[in-house]
Amino acid sequence: MGPEVARSLTRIRRENRRQLVIQLVSLVIAGLIVWWSVAGTGFSFQAMVRGVPNILRFLWEDLLPPRLDAAARYLMPALETLYMSYVAAVVAAFASIGFGILGARNLVPNAFVRYGSRAVVSFLRAVPDVVWGVLLVGVVGIGPVAGVIALTLGAIGMLGKNFADAFEDIDPGQVEAIRATGANPIQVFLQGVWPQFVPAFISWSFYRFDLNIRSAAIVGVVGGGGIGFALITNIRLFQYQAASMGILFIFGMILVIEFLTARSREAILGRA
Amino acid sequence: MGTPTLSFVHLTKRYRDGTLAVSDVSFDVQPGEFLVLVGRSGAGKSTLLRCVNRLIEPTEGDVLFEGRSVRPHRGRALRALRRDIGMIFQEFNLVRRKRVIDNVLHGRLGHYQGLRGTLGAFPREDVEKAIDILVRLGLEDQALKRADQLSGGQKQRVGIARAIAQNPKVVLADEPVASLDPASSENVLGFLRKICKEDGITAVVSLHQVEYAREFADRVVAMKGGKLIFDGSPEELSDERVQELYFVDSEESANDGEVTSPATHHASGQRRGGAA
Numbered sequence: 001m002g003p004e005v006a007r008s009l010t011r012i013r014r015e016n017r018r019q020l021v022i023q024l025v026s027l028v029i030a031g032l033i034v035w036w037s038v039a040g041t042g043f044s045f046q047a048m049v050r051g052v053p054n055i056l057r058f059l060w061e062d063l064l065p066p067r068l069d070a071a072a073r074y075l076m077p078a079l080e081t082l083y084m085s086y087v088a089a090v091v092a093a094f095a096s097i098g099f100g101i102l103g104a105r106n107l108v109p110n111a112f113v114r115y116g117s118r119a120v121v122s123f124l125r126a127v128p129d130v131v132w133g134v135l136l137v138g139v140v141g142i143g144p145v146a147g148v149i150a151l152t153l154g155a156i157g158m159l160g161k162n163f164a165d166a167f168e169d170i171d172p173g174q175v176e177a178i179r180a181t182g183a184n185p186i187q188v189f190l191q192g193v194w195p196q197f198v199p200a201f202i203s204w205s206f207y208r209f210d211l212n213i214r215s216a217a218i219v220g221v222v223g224g225g226g227i228g229f230a231l232i233t234n235i236r237l238f239q240y241q242a243a244s245m246g247i248l249f250i251f252g253m254i255l256v257i258e259f260l261t262a263r264s265r266e267a268i269l270g271r272a
Numbered sequence: 273m274g275t276p277t278l279s280f281v282h283l284t285k286r287y288r289d290g291t292l293a294v295s296d297v298s299f300d301v302q303p304g305e306f307l308v309l310v311g312r313s314g315a316g317k318s319t320l321l322r323c324v325n326r327l328i329e330p331t332e333g334d335v336l337f338e339g340r341s342v343r344p345h346r347g348r349a350l351r352a353l354r355r356d357i358g359m360i361f362q363e364f365n366l367v368r369r370k371r372v373i374d375n376v377l378h379g380r381l382g383h384y385q386g387l388r389g390t391l392g393a394f395p396r397e398d399v400e401k402a403i404d405i406l407v408r409l410g411l412e413d414q415a416l417k418r419a420d421q422l423s424g425g426q427k428q429r430v431g432i433a434r435a436i437a438q439n440p441k442v443v444l445a446d447e448p449v450a451s452l453d454p455a456s457s458e459n460v461l462g463f464l465r466k467i468c469k470e471d472g473i474t475a476v477v478s479l480h481q482v483e484y485a486r487e488f489a490d491r492v493v494a495m496k497g498g499k500l501i502f503d504g505s506p507e508e509l510s511d512e513r514v515q516e517l518y519f520v521d522s523e524e525s526a527n528d529g530e531v532t533s534p535a536t537h538h539a540s541g542q543r544r545g546g547a548a
Contacts, residue, residue: 177365177431180325181438182355182382190390191378195369 062240070242074230074249081226081253084148085212091148092155093205096121099156100163106175107167107193118164125157133219147224151215155208166200167193202268206261213257217250227253275339276300277442277474278324282333285319285498293319295498296333301442301474306465308489309478310509312518316498317478321444324476325357326350338441355382358435358473360464362447364427368420372411372430375419376402379437398437405433409463425456432464436471443468445477449484457481461488482514 037043101107102117132150140146170193178192220228231246278301285294294316301307309317322328324335326342335342337353345353358379366375377394380402388395394402406412409429414422419430428448435443445464449457461477465488468475479485485492486506494502494509494517502513 171365171368173361173363173365174367176327177359177361177434178367178378178381180327180354180357180359181379181434182351182353183378184351184381186387187381187384187390191370191374191381192367195367198369 058240063244065241066245066248067239067241068245070234070239070245071249073242074227074246077220077225077227077230078249078253080144081213081216081220081228082257084144084151084224084226085209085216088148088151088155088216089205089209089212092152092159092208093201095152096156096159096163097201099160100167103160103164104167106170106172107189118161121157121160121164123157124153125161127153127157129154129215130218130222133222133224137223142223142225142229144225147216147219147226150219150224151212154215155212158211159204159208162204163197163200166197166204169200170196199269202265206265210254210258210261213254274303276336277303277305277338278476279336279339280320280333281336283320283323283330283335284332285316285323285328286331292498294323294330294495297495297498297500298333299493299500299503301476303474304469304472306468306475306488306490307477307493308485308491308506309476309493309495310480310482310485310517311478311495312480315495317495318446319498320495321359321446321476321478324442324444325354325359327359351382355438356441358438358440358443360428360431360435360443360445360448362450364424364431364451366419366427366430366434368418370419371415372406372417372419372422373399373402373415375430376405376433376437379434382438402433402437405436408467409433423456424452425459428452428456428460429463432460432467436467436473440473443473443475443477445475447478447480450480457484458487482509482517485509 099117099121103114103121105114108114108117129150132153133147136146136150140149174196175188175192178188183191216224216226217228217231220226220230221232223229227246227250231243231250234240234243234246280297280299283294283297284292286292297316297320309320311317319328323330324337324342326345330343337357342353367378370378377398380394380398383398403412403415406415409432411426411429411433414426414430419427422430428451431448443464448464449460452460461484464475464477467473477488486509489506492502492504492506492509493500494513496517501517502509
């Protein structure tokens, strides 16, 4: 064994030892955090294990079987959820175009405007939809109006950011070419920037519509109308078998909408 | 000879990072001339072209378009200047998600007042004009295809069509065939020259292949390290001059492949890139 090989070997062994120490320390730290969290929440495995029969009994005796005849009473609330999600998605999509433009480095040179726009959007995103729901139910009262506004604010928080990023990702060459023809700024935007933005606009807006349905169910629970509100009403009245029908209904609706949005997104993008 | 179509007058462009892209370049382009600008990548060709239609602001010196400075133009006047100057790009820069015909019609945007053309509804006579141009370039069958469905050579012919649709007095072509194979390159340059000659359009075409310059140019101007180092007929562009232009590196060659011949040496930092 030559001296170089010996030296490499020592180096590799030292490195392996170092790695081992790092792994052990990480493990100890992770363990401490778990212990701390368990102490903080009073979590106990015994309670969880002891709870299992209760959970099963609740599932088996109270929730199941779903009352199929309760389906009818979810129809109108489900439609309401659909309307809420759709209106919120459309309003948010168009509002977010504005926030997106103002937040894009390549479109707005002024840093104050840009950071201002992005800050507003970040704030809307930082507050969970359900918290917007609680606040708005307090302001405009129980019902779908509060739900729609809550969903819209949440959607702007998401779309405003993604639209701004999408605008920043466009190919500057295509924009430069339109500018070079002597086009004015509005023409440059609509003919050079907008066509490049369309795919992101369609994809994100449809995806958000999809998410709105899930979100709407939660926002409904806190009083924002729609199927979530119908569900929580049944739960409060201990009509668990009707409630499980509602859960199935939400599940089905999400699947159907997801399928439809995926298909229409493909159709629109394939053509446009 | 009357007023040159373009006059470069001690044109200098220094980028904010200190790199000197174009350094004190002066030459004239006569009406109807097909001028080829040669030089290695980074010689300053792209920057020079973009100073003409002010996609880049010159630092010093000027460009005169039909005897008038391009530098004071703002807003509407600047757009009118750009309308008179068609531009063709190395990467074609077609709006990829738009149809071929729409891309050609983009050349008309500078002719409209207000919001016309913003939403993609173009006047009938302009559509006819665009089709006419596509026919001249042999592209009439592609008119309704999306721009991203074409081959490279076809894309660049659409690029030519868009520039011609402007009814320009000058066409600037920035490495129009650098992304194309040799057969397509010959084809594209042939079309470009033919149309410019037929319509009496003055052309400034940057290329890095000297063979094409010899084949297509009325006159050749060569740049190296931002400086003008040759101005003459294609025949005068001897093999020795080409050697000097492309292969003779100075002591500064360590600087990111930048070249400066001793004759054109200057103290300031060289730049890579007509990047812009």
